[in-house]
Amino acid sequence: MALDRRKMIVEAATKSFSLFGYKATTMDQVAKLANVGKGTIYTFFKNKEELFEEIISSLVKEMIAEAEFVIQPDLPFTENVHRALYRLLEFRSQHQLMIKLVQEEKEMGTLAVAEKLQHVENEIIEYLKGKIDAAITKGAIPAADSEITCFLLLKMYIALVSDWERNHEPLSSEQIAEVMKVFLLKGLV
Numbered sequence: 137m138a139l140d141r142r143k144m145i146v147e148a149a150t151k152s153f154s155l156f157g158y159k160a161t162t163m164d165q166v167a168k169l170a171n172v173g174k175g176t177i178y179t180f181f182k183n184k185e186e187l188f189e190e191i192i193s194s195l196v197k198e199m200i201a202e203a204e205f206v207i208q209p210d211l212p213f214t215e216n217v218h219r220a221l222y223r224l225l226e227f228r229s230q231h232q233l234m235i236k237l238v239q240e241e242k243e244m245g246t247l248a249v250a251e252k253l254q255h256v257e258n259e260i261i262e263y264l265k266g267k268i269d270a271a272i273t274k275g276a277i278p279a280a281d282s283e284i285t286c287f288l289l290l291k292m293y294i295a296l297v298s299d300w301e302r303n304h305e306p307l308s309s310e311q312i313a314e315v316m317k318v319f320l321l322k323g324l325v
Contacts, residue, residue, distance in 0.1 A: 138264060139325055141170075141180070142171065144170045144171070145170045145177050145180060145181070146190060146191060146194070147177070148166050148167075148168075148169035148170035149166045149170075149187050149188070149191060150191050150233060152166050152169055153188065153191065153236065153237070154232040154234055154236050155236070156236075156253075157237070157240040157244075157246070157249070158184075158188060158237065158241070158248055158249045159244060159246045159248075159249075161184065163177055163178075163184060167186070171201075174230060185248065188248065188252065189252075190207075191233070192252045193253060193295060195231070196255075196256055196259045196260075199228070199259075202224065202227050203220040203223050203224050203263065204220075205223070206219040206220060206223045207219060213271045213276045213277060214277075214313075214316075214317060215313070217264070217267065217268075217289065218309075218313045218316060220264070221264075221292070221293045222297075222309055224260055224293075225294065225297045225298075226287065229297070230259065230292065236250050237252065237253060238253065239251055257290065261283065261286045261287055261290060264285055264286035264289060264290065265282045267285045268280075268282040268285055268286055274311065289316075292315075292316065292317075292319070296312050296315060297312065
Protein backbone atom coordinates (compact mmCIF):
# COMPACT_ATOMS: atom_id res chain seq x y z
CA MET A 137 0.00 0.00 0.00
CA ALA A 138 2.84 2.40 0.86
CA LEU A 139 4.52 1.64 -2.46
CA ASP A 140 1.27 2.39 -4.29
CA ARG A 141 0.98 5.75 -2.55
CA ARG A 142 4.60 6.57 -3.30
CA LYS A 143 4.06 5.66 -6.97
CA MET A 144 0.87 7.77 -7.09
CA ILE A 145 2.77 10.73 -5.63
CA VAL A 146 5.61 10.40 -8.15
CA GLU A 147 3.12 10.11 -11.03
CA ALA A 148 1.16 13.12 -9.78
CA ALA A 149 4.32 15.18 -9.34
CA THR A 150 5.51 14.21 -12.83
CA LYS A 151 2.18 15.34 -14.23
CA SER A 152 2.32 18.61 -12.28
CA PHE A 153 5.92 19.36 -13.32
CA SER A 154 4.98 18.52 -16.92
CA LEU A 155 1.97 20.84 -16.91
CA PHE A 156 3.11 23.73 -14.72
CA GLY A 157 6.89 23.44 -14.58
CA TYR A 158 9.08 23.09 -11.54
CA LYS A 159 8.70 26.57 -10.14
CA ALA A 160 4.90 26.65 -10.31
CA THR A 161 4.40 23.14 -8.90
CA THR A 162 3.47 23.05 -5.23
CA MET A 163 3.21 20.14 -2.84
CA ASP A 164 -0.48 21.04 -2.45
CA GLN A 165 -1.01 20.50 -6.19
CA VAL A 166 0.85 17.19 -6.06
CA ALA A 167 -1.23 16.04 -3.08
CA LYS A 168 -4.43 16.99 -4.85
CA LEU A 169 -3.43 15.21 -8.08
CA ALA A 170 -2.32 12.12 -6.11
CA ASN A 171 -5.48 12.21 -4.02
CA VAL A 172 -3.47 12.05 -0.78
CA GLY A 173 -2.94 14.40 2.11
CA LYS A 174 0.02 16.73 1.85
CA GLY A 175 1.52 15.09 4.94
CA THR A 176 1.57 11.75 3.12
CA ILE A 177 4.00 13.19 0.57
CA TYR A 178 6.39 14.11 3.37
CA THR A 179 6.45 10.52 4.62
CA PHE A 180 8.21 9.63 1.35
CA PHE A 181 10.00 12.84 0.33
CA LYS A 182 11.60 15.58 2.45
CA ASN A 183 10.68 18.33 0.02
CA LYS A 184 9.87 19.24 -3.57
CA GLU A 185 13.56 19.09 -4.52
CA GLU A 186 13.89 15.47 -3.39
CA LEU A 187 10.71 14.53 -5.26
CA PHE A 188 12.03 16.28 -8.38
CA GLU A 189 15.35 14.41 -8.06
CA GLU A 190 13.47 11.10 -7.94
CA ILE A 191 11.57 11.95 -11.11
CA ILE A 192 14.69 13.10 -12.98
CA SER A 193 16.56 9.92 -11.98
CA SER A 194 13.73 7.82 -13.38
CA LEU A 195 13.69 9.95 -16.51
CA VAL A 196 17.41 9.35 -17.08
CA LYS A 197 16.94 5.59 -16.67
CA GLU A 198 14.09 5.71 -19.17
CA MET A 199 16.21 7.66 -21.66
CA ILE A 200 19.10 5.20 -21.41
CA ALA A 201 16.71 2.27 -21.84
CA GLU A 202 15.40 3.94 -25.01
CA ALA A 203 18.95 4.33 -26.32
CA GLU A 204 19.82 0.72 -25.50
CA PHE A 205 16.68 -0.48 -27.26
CA VAL A 206 17.79 0.87 -30.65
CA ILE A 207 21.34 -0.48 -30.47
CA GLN A 208 21.85 -3.58 -32.59
CA PRO A 209 25.05 -5.63 -32.07
CA ASP A 210 25.28 -6.54 -35.78
CA LEU A 211 25.46 -2.88 -36.88
CA PRO A 212 28.70 -0.88 -37.10
CA PHE A 213 29.64 1.15 -34.04
CA THR A 214 29.08 4.47 -35.81
CA GLU A 215 25.55 3.47 -36.82
CA ASN A 216 24.73 2.42 -33.26
CA VAL A 217 26.05 5.69 -31.83
CA HIS A 218 23.92 7.58 -34.32
CA ARG A 219 20.84 5.50 -33.51
CA ALA A 220 21.32 5.91 -29.75
CA LEU A 221 21.91 9.66 -29.91
CA TYR A 222 19.05 10.22 -32.30
CA ARG A 223 16.71 8.27 -30.01
CA LEU A 224 17.89 10.19 -26.93
CA LEU A 225 17.18 13.51 -28.60
CA GLU A 226 13.91 12.27 -30.03
CA PHE A 227 12.89 11.25 -26.50
CA ARG A 228 13.94 14.64 -25.18
CA SER A 229 11.91 16.47 -27.80
CA GLN A 230 8.78 14.32 -27.35
CA HIS A 231 8.65 13.74 -23.59
CA GLN A 232 6.28 16.26 -22.03
CA LEU A 233 8.32 16.76 -18.86
CA MET A 234 11.54 17.39 -20.79
CA ILE A 235 9.76 19.84 -23.09
CA LYS A 236 8.39 21.77 -20.12
CA LEU A 237 11.72 21.80 -18.27
CA VAL A 238 13.66 23.04 -21.31
CA GLN A 239 11.01 25.72 -21.82
CA GLU A 240 11.13 26.78 -18.15
CA GLU A 241 14.90 26.99 -18.14
CA LYS A 242 14.90 29.06 -21.33
CA GLU A 243 12.10 31.43 -20.30
CA MET A 244 12.60 31.72 -16.56
CA GLY A 245 16.12 30.50 -15.91
CA THR A 246 14.99 28.44 -12.91
CA LEU A 247 18.22 27.31 -11.21
CA ALA A 248 16.86 23.95 -9.99
CA VAL A 249 15.71 23.13 -13.52
CA ALA A 250 19.02 24.22 -15.07
CA GLU A 251 20.86 21.98 -12.60
CA LYS A 252 18.66 18.97 -13.38
CA LEU A 253 18.94 19.47 -17.13
CA GLN A 254 22.71 19.62 -16.70
CA HIS A 255 22.47 16.41 -14.67
CA VAL A 256 20.55 14.75 -17.51
CA GLU A 257 23.20 15.88 -20.01
CA ASN A 258 26.00 14.60 -17.75
CA GLU A 259 24.30 11.23 -17.45
CA ILE A 260 23.92 10.98 -21.23
CA ILE A 261 27.59 11.85 -21.69
CA GLU A 262 28.57 9.24 -19.09
CA TYR A 263 26.43 6.64 -20.87
CA LEU A 264 28.02 7.49 -24.22
CA LYS A 265 31.46 7.48 -22.63
CA GLY A 266 30.97 3.85 -21.66
CA LYS A 267 30.11 3.02 -25.27
CA ILE A 268 33.07 5.00 -26.65
CA ASP A 269 35.52 3.47 -24.15
CA ALA A 270 34.33 -0.03 -25.08
CA ALA A 271 34.75 0.75 -28.79
CA ILE A 272 38.27 2.10 -28.21
CA THR A 273 39.17 -1.02 -26.22
CA LYS A 274 37.87 -3.25 -29.05
CA GLY A 275 39.80 -1.21 -31.62
CA ALA A 276 36.58 -0.21 -33.40
CA ILE A 277 37.56 3.46 -33.22
CA PRO A 278 40.88 5.23 -32.65
CA ALA A 279 41.88 6.22 -29.13
CA ALA A 280 40.71 9.69 -28.11
CA ASP A 281 39.54 11.52 -25.02
CA SER A 282 36.18 9.81 -24.70
CA GLU A 283 34.59 12.46 -22.48
CA ILE A 284 35.38 15.26 -24.93
CA THR A 285 34.25 13.05 -27.82
CA CYS A 286 30.92 12.34 -26.12
CA PHE A 287 30.41 15.99 -25.26
CA LEU A 288 31.01 16.97 -28.89
CA LEU A 289 28.78 14.17 -30.19
CA LEU A 290 25.91 15.25 -27.99
CA LYS A 291 26.30 18.96 -28.72
CA MET A 292 26.57 18.34 -32.46
CA TYR A 293 23.42 16.22 -32.41
CA ILE A 294 21.53 18.84 -30.43
CA ALA A 295 22.69 21.50 -32.89
CA LEU A 296 21.65 19.44 -35.93
CA VAL A 297 18.34 18.30 -34.51
CA SER A 298 17.17 21.41 -32.64
CA ASP A 299 19.15 24.49 -33.56
CA TRP A 300 19.35 23.81 -37.30
CA GLU A 301 15.57 23.53 -37.58
CA ARG A 302 15.00 27.09 -36.41
CA ASN A 303 16.12 28.49 -39.76
CA HIS A 304 16.32 25.48 -42.09
CA GLU A 305 14.38 22.49 -43.27
CA PRO A 306 14.76 19.66 -40.72
CA LEU A 307 17.43 17.10 -41.52
CA SER A 308 16.57 13.43 -41.90
CA SER A 309 18.15 10.82 -39.70
CA GLU A 310 20.28 9.74 -42.68
CA GLN A 311 21.51 13.29 -43.31
CA ILE A 312 22.49 13.70 -39.68
CA ALA A 313 24.32 10.36 -39.76
CA GLU A 314 26.25 11.43 -42.84
CA VAL A 315 27.25 14.78 -41.32
CA MET A 316 28.44 12.98 -38.19
CA LYS A 317 30.50 10.51 -40.24
CA VAL A 318 32.15 13.29 -42.23
CA PHE A 319 33.09 15.42 -39.24
CA LEU A 320 33.90 12.77 -36.68
CA LEU A 321 35.19 9.83 -38.64
CA LYS A 322 36.65 11.18 -41.87
CA GLY A 323 37.46 14.71 -40.76
CA LEU A 324 37.40 17.59 -43.20
CA VAL A 325 40.59 16.57 -45.00
